[in-house]
Amino acid sequence: MTSNVFSPGPTPDSVKAADGSIHTVPKGWELLPPGDAGLTRRVKAAGEFWSVQEKKGRRTFSQGIWAPAETIAQHRSDLEAERTTPEYAKKQAAAAARREQAQAEYVDDFLAAVLAYLDFHPVHEDLARQMAQAITTHATPVGSGTVARTKRIPLEQRAEAAVIAWMRHQTTAYDEMVIPRVKGKRREVRRMLAGRSKELLKAYRSPAAPPAECPLHRALAEWESNGLK
Secondary structure (H helix, E strand, O other), X not given: OOOOEXXXXXXXXXXXXXXXXXXXXXXXXXXXXXXXXXXXXXXXXHOOOEEEEEEEXXXXXEEEEEEEHHHHHHHHHHHHHHOOOHHHHHHHHHHHHHHHHHHHHHHHXXXXXXXXXXXXXXXXXXXXXXXXXXXXXXXXXXXXXXXXHOOOOOHXXXXXXXXXXXXXXXXXXXXXXXXXXXXXXXXXXXXXXXXXXXXXXXXXXXXXXXXXXXXXXXXXXXXXXXOOO
């Protein structure tokens, strides 16, 4: 075996390699489930281990790592002892403060990027800020899984994608549509709705009055009524 990354096997004590071969977990090993990143890092650094990952759709989820039970027990005990010390508590507090600061800065940057993408005429500035705030509030929380949290594309592209996604759910009938289970059909519908959303945004890049019964106004009125200012 040239890799220690596997998918779940057909039995609880087996794994499947990329080439389809099945391997039995070595005797004396146990599965450390995901959830404790610190313990996982230490067990991986200690020696041999097998990572188990399962792909669902486009996403890959960790199922944990197999490693010698003694190794896991020793590092778990060491970590539990360390985590009771004042030094550890101080380090954790400092790390939390850094994360909060980084998140606050990212929210500000993302809000500015959304406003830049909207590029509404000054006469519609209030609406632009209200819309940007609604989108940012929805898209930026840590762990939200939205496009705003990915680092694979530039911030400007994240902002555009977040605007179009928000409009798809808030200003179109997308969530109520019955879309045939045909390959590429959902993507086609999304492209069509994205085109409509971009046309609507253009209306606010000029000083002219917005379209009558504008869905943007309805969506933002509902957002405000829910107390999400």
